[in-house]
Amino acid sequence: MFDLPQHAIITGEKLGVRFVEARTDDLSIREIKTEMEEVKDVKTMRRIGVGVNVYYKGATGYSFATRLSKKAVEEATKRAFRIAKASSKIAKIKIDPGQAKPYRQRALKLTVKKHPQDSSIALKKDVVLRTVKAARDHGKNVSSITCRYGEFFGQKCFTNSEGTEISWSPLIVDLRVHVVSKLGDLLADGGDGIAGSFGLELFETNKYSPEKIGENAGKWAAEKLGAKPAPPGKNRALCENRLVGVLAHESFGHLTESDFVISGMSPLAGKLGQQLGSKHATIIDEGTPDVSQYRGFWLPFDDQGIETAKTTILDKGKLVGYLHDRNTATHMNSGFTGNGRAVNYNFPPIVRMKNTYFSPGDLSLEEAMEQLDTGIYAIRTAGGQANMDGTFMFKALRGYYVERGEVKYPLREVTLTGSILNFLKNIEGATRELFIWSSYFGGCGKGEQWPLPVGLGGPHLLVREVQFGGEK
Amino acid sequence: MTVDLDRISDELSSLADLGVKKAKVKGAEESEVFISNIDTLSISIKTNVVEARQGISLGLGIRVVLNGKVGFAATSGIEEKKIDRTIQEAIDVARIRPLDPKFTHLADPISIPSRDGIIDNKVLEFSETDALEEVNTLSKTAFEYDKRVKALFGGVGVQKGVFAVANSRGIADFSMGAFMGGGVYLTAIDKGKQKTGSESIDSRKLADFHEVGSKAAQRAIRMLESKPLGKSFRTTVVWENVAISPLLKGMLNAASSARNVQEGKSFFKGKLGQRVASDVFTVVDDGQLPEGLLTFKTDSEGIPSQTTTLLEEGALKNYIYDSYSALQENRRSTGNAGRGWPEPFLSTPNVLTSNLVLKSGKKDLDGLISGVGEGVLVTDFIMGAGHANVITGEFSVVAPNAFMIENGEVKRPLEPLTIAGNFFHSLKNIEQVGSDSRITSIGKIPSLIIKDLTVSG
Helix, strand or coil, X not given: CXXXXXXXXXXXXXXXXXXEEEEEEEEEEEEEEEECCEEEEEEEEEEEEEEEEEEECCEEEEEEECCCCHHHHHHHHHHHHHHHHHHHCCCCCCCCCCCCCCCEEEEEECCCCCCHHHCCHHXXXXXXXXXXXXXXXHCCCEEEEEEEEEEEEEEEEEEECXXXXXXXXXXXEEEEEEEEEEECCEEEEEEEEEEECCCHHHHXXXXXXXXXXHHHHHHHXXXXXXXXXXXXXXXXXXXXXXXXXHHHHHHHHXXXXXXXXXXXXXXXCCCCCCECCCCCCCEXXXXXXXXXXXXXXXXXXXXXXXXXXXXXXXXXCEECCCECCHHHHHHCCCCCCCCEECXXXXXXXXXXXXXXXXXXXXXXXXXXHHHHCCEEXXXXXXXEEECXXXXXXXXXXXXXXXXXXXXXXXXXXXXXXXXXXXXXXXXXXXXXXXXXEECCCXXXXXXXXXXXXXXXXXXXXXXXXEEECCCC | CHHHHHHHHHXXXXXXXXXXXXXXXXXXXXXXXXXEEEEEEEEEEEXXXXXXXXXXXXXXXXXXXXXXXXXEEEEECCCHHHHHHHHHHHHHHHHHCCCCCCCCCCCCCCCCCCCCCCCCHHHHCCCHHHHHHHHHHHHHHHHHHCCCEEEEEEEEEEEEEEEEEEECCCCEEEEEEEEEEEEEEEEEEECCEEEEEEEEEEECCCCCCCCHHHHHHHHHHHHHHCXXXXXXXXXXXXXXXXXXXXXXXXXXXXXXXXHHHHCCCCCCCCCCCCECCCCCCCEEEECCCCCCCCCCCECCCCXXXXXXXXXXXXXXXXXXXXHHHHHHCCCCCCCCEECCCCCHHHXXXXXXXXXXXXXXXXXXXHHHHHCCCEEEEECCCCECHHHCCCCCCEEEEEECCEEEEECCEEEEEECCEEXXXXXXXXXXXXXXXXCCCEEECCEEECCEEEEEEEEEC
């Protein structure tokens, strides 16, 4: 697997290029999708390609080959060189990858008991159908159950002009189910699932068994049939782990990506050292959290061959760091953080997050509910979006109205809007547990590069003055 | 230059044919081979940092039928040994699949005249040097427009694609297309306030980007005076064409898909012939619009692309079909089998709209605004359209670029505004459709007015 990327380096050097990065991505994907008990889709795909990133006079050119031959790699390298050369004429900010120590580590992988590549697709189908059965058994007025299983694994090999040689094996398993209940004209949905770098043995635990996941989704959809709209306007809120993870990643994390900082697009440019949030707001971006304990995505190296760091970006409310690829770290005179990542061989590495999460605090969940008193308990996310000015819109998958610390009734269409900087200031407390969510279906998107596996999470956060949308 | 595309389509077509033959030898009762070759040139700029990328994404996806069960597998590359391996994987998948009683067979050929969209030689010849020049102009014009423009992301790109599809029931066809696009997203900063603006062009013909930078800048600058709405109320919303596009696409795609109708996941289920929208609302799914970005000779199953009326003067006329959903109802596919982009070979076909074309009205955007006593205007893009509930129609989106309308005039710009409602219920509240239809990545869309939505901010 190293032959072809090494050939790219040699070809580049012959062209007079000082620095070349090249990699082989060999990634396999398997997917099962069911509607009710019917297996609708089973997919299996494998993508192998060689990507070449050429640095020339302050510009980069990227190309790739899907035909795995020395000739194809040579052509890709020449193409990359040609566009880098043309770009260097208009690039006002010169790109410099700096210098890194050469790493040599081969065949790194996470140890799991039951790697999905070793078990049959029939077994995975069984996991899906058990989930569907549990969802049906515990649902009410069920009109549809969609269940999806996905896995992602393979090998990534990286080499560069400095002599770095890294190969490692990414892994993600994802099981999720979505239930729609229908009563007359009223539709309500619920969902549950688990995803991250783990083996199939996780489905043998009580907490993440297909039975439990299905039961939750069925129950929560049924419950929403009787839900009321969330009261629009400002409310106190208790935000659950995955929801705060989305905020940490989408709304804050992206603003700390240093390409956004250098370009001036991020409102956090020039704010290093400033107090942005309350003392309960600490945000970390890490490559290899203890996934056996917290879940998340295991990422030892980035796509520039840099070992991933545990990077604190917000420390007790204070902005202390940005996320870097080699080029931005060199430009900003900062240390490498291992955030240069590419979604697949079609794309060059750019600044991306790893596992981004709020640090836990010291409250128990009961104490947090008590402190919430009256407000909205918002759980998980059915998606969201953030604008570069820090404004966001996130939809919670579930929500409850809470009065005097007690859950009163379920809510539907719980949409949180606001500005992340206000949100950080308004954090009043955090619970002590940590959970990191990752995913195979979905993942992070930046520009055209989607879906990149990342992790996001945190504890429960208690926040005042959260703006909720909803129909009046 | 179309010679290149012709040469590629010949190569892909013969490989697709070869694949079908090989699948038969390996014991498949039926098979379908889809191969795509998409050449992308993309030059982007992030405030003076340039990134350039060019390459060809090439691969194939194979469906086989074994004992009535369907298996799918895909691979990048098109080497013969990969074709062999992928056929085997598809067969392995088919073996373990339960029988889908609704599946009868793969698509049969249909004979309807159809053609590819416009292919402009100037787009085919557009080089990296041309793209760099345009990107440079985009960036320069934006920064020169106003000194408060501080940061900018922009880019220009060209995609040239060919796909071929063949199956064992006699389908053997290919389609090709080439289009270019470019745009800019920028921020303007004044007195600590940061606002964004965007503008883009997508076109099958050589596009002129020299006004794109200044238009985006103008959109951001005018937001610098924004004030919070300071309340939550129900009112009339005037949607600029680009702002409503993503919501229209997501909702109409989901509700019109015959698969969703059959699975009970469409709001339009059981409503054929009924009035579901106001009478100004006529929508056609036009797979043959020459200038449409989603126009191809055939869909991704090799069925000729067609023109299907979805809604006519508010009445629901048709759903859209791929061959699977069409066979459930013993009817013909409408040529709406789509696959993901820009690596379509990776996915099985699903029911997707082609170019959504809304029948335009008489007034341009200013004309629409002039008839509104009180309401809000939403321009640029909105956030959260992708997260709307396409089954129920409920949505809540945020508009970073919104304005108050009073007595038919655009008054003050507003701080980000949340707009919530139910899209399908709102179809009956579409008061007017504009004359300013514009080619976007979803079709050809005018601005429109929807009354009685909840806005807050």
